[in-house]
Amino acid sequence: xxxxxxxxxxxxxxxxxxxxxxxxxxxxxxxxxxxxxxxxxxxxxxxxxxxxxxxxxxxxxxxxxxxxxxxxxxxxxxxxxxxxxxxxxxxxxxxxxxxxxxxxxxxxxxxxxxxxxxxxxxxxxxxxxxxxxxxxxxxxxxxxxxxxxxxxxxxxxxxxxxxxxxxxxxxxxxxxxxxxxxxxxxxxxxxxxxxxxxxxxxxxxxxxxxxxxxxxxxxxxxxxxxxxxxxxxxxxxxxxxxxxxxxxxxxxxxxxxxxxxxxxxxxxxxxxxxxxxxxxxxxxxxxxxxxxxxxxxxxxxxxxxxx
Numbered sequence: 001x002x003x004x005x006x007x008x009x010x011x012x013x014x015x016x017x018x019x020x021x022x023x024x025x026x027x028x029x030x031x032x033x034x035x036x037x038x039x040x041x042x043x044x045x046x047x048x049x050x051x052x053x054x055x056x057x058x059x060x061x062x063x064x065x066x067x068x069x070x071x072x073x074x075x076x077x078x079x080x081x082x083x084x085x086x087x088x089x090x091x092x093x094x095x096x097x098x099x100x101x102x103x104x105x106x107x108x109x110x111x112x113x114x115x116x117x118x119x120x121x122x123x124x125x126x127x128x129x130x131x132x133x134x135x136x137x138x139x140x141x142x143x144x145x146x147x148x149x150x151x152x153x154x155x156x157x158x159x160x161x162x163x164x165x166x167x168x169x170x171x172x173x174x175x176x177x178x179x180x181x182x183x184x185x186x187x188x189x190x191x192x193x194x195x196x197x198x199x200x201x202x203x204x205x206x207x208x209x210x211x212x213x214x215x216x217x218x219x220x221x222x223x224x225x226x227x228x229x230x231x232x233x234x235x236x237x238x239x240x241x242x243x244x245x246x247x248x249x250x251x252x253x254x255x256x257x258x259x260x261x262x263x264x265x266x267x268x269x270x271x272x273x274x275x276x277x278x279x280x281x282x283x284x285x286x287x288x289x290x291x292x293x294x295x296x297x298x299x300x301x302x303x304x305x306x307x
Contacts, residue, residue, distance in 0.1 A: 005052045009064045012039055015056035019047050032058070145184050145192075148266055153177030155262035155302065162301050173255055176230035180259050183213025183231070210235055211244055226255045234259040239292040257295040261287065261302055264294070280306040 002017055014033050019042060033039060042050070054061045157174035165173070184192060187209055191202045198206060214232035222228060233256045236242035238249055252260075268283035278286070284303035287294050 002051055002053050003061060003065060005050045005061065005064060006068055007042060007047045007049055009067055010039060010042055010050055011059060011064065012036065013057060013059035014050070014061060014064075015053040015058075017051040017053055019045070019050050032056070145181055148270070149178050149181050151266045151270075152180060152259065152262045155265065155305075156258050158305055159258050159262060159298065159302055162304070172224060172226055173230075173258060176224075176227045176255060177259060177262065179213070179217065179227060180230050180234050180263065181209065181213065182216055183209030183211065186212045186216065207235075207243055226253075229253055230255055230259045234263055236260065237293045238295065241293070257298055261294050261298045265302060 005014070010033065012033050012035070016031055016033050018030075031038075033042075052061055153174045154177075156177040157170055160170040160173045187205060191198070191205050194202065210232050214228055217228055217231055233245065233247065233252065236245065236247045236252050236256060237260075238252065238257075240246050240248040264287060265280075265283050268278045268286065269280055270277055280303070284299060284306075287299045288296055288303075
């Protein structure tokens with residue numbers, strides 16, 4: 001059974017499923033709290049509370065909960081199971097994504113694994129959109145590109161369903177989402193993970209990732225025009241200010257527009273070294289207000305997924 005525990009009641013010996021940390025400076029999850037260093041890190045963070053497994057903990061968690069302030073409410077069993085299921089779905093998607101990308105980098109293209117990752121992400125989003133968004137923010141730095149791709153694939157698949165696309169198209173759009181940022185794996189980590197502002201030369205390298213990914217997919221024998229276009233063109237903008245080809249309006253396909261909207265939405269609602277995560281409503285409102293950058297109809301459809 002998973003329960004909420006106020007941060008100030010945490011002790012070594014509890015099994016932590018996740019840490020509710022608004023500033024995300026403590027992002028570890030699913031671990032046994034064994035060391036004083038980890039306990040101190042939690043205590044000194046912006047964490048509010050922890051989600052703790054009673055069955056996996058080595059100490060009596062119920063006794064700790066009884067020390068919580070009066071009126072402290074535990075989540076209902078439905079909420080607990082829903083979050084656990086969402087975390088499990090994300091983990092499954094992450095594993096499929098990791099296997100897919102590892103195959104890509106070694107010269108093999110397993111679209112089955114890419115499709116499995118996209119499907120797992122889409123199903124978890126369909127079941128619990130707000131929880132999907134919450135869990136997808138728990139990005140460990142070395143897995144950011146993986147998890148971003150899973151999140152975008154889930155969003156793209158659900159948006160495609162909202163547009164009444166057939167099953168085959170929904171699956172292909174999901175696979176495109178999984179592979180859209182493949183080129184980032186070919187960018188040096190020193191640039192990709194740089195916490196400060198990029199200089200002009202570094203920015204040019206970052207902006208090369210759509211073409212690098214596109215070329216890599218071609219090398220691996222990818223033949224789907226939709227997947228290739230999404231990988232190469234997802235940073236294009238309707239007003240012609242995007243890259244790499246500065247396409248405009250109808251020159252940009254529906255699949256690419258879907259990816260662009262979902263890609264930016266996930267970036268805005270995710271924590272970055274230089275900013276906090278926006279809420280889904282803040283992200284949708286900002287995207288809608290941009291002058292001819294995004295397809296506004298798709299922005300509104302995406303917003304409808306989150307109420």
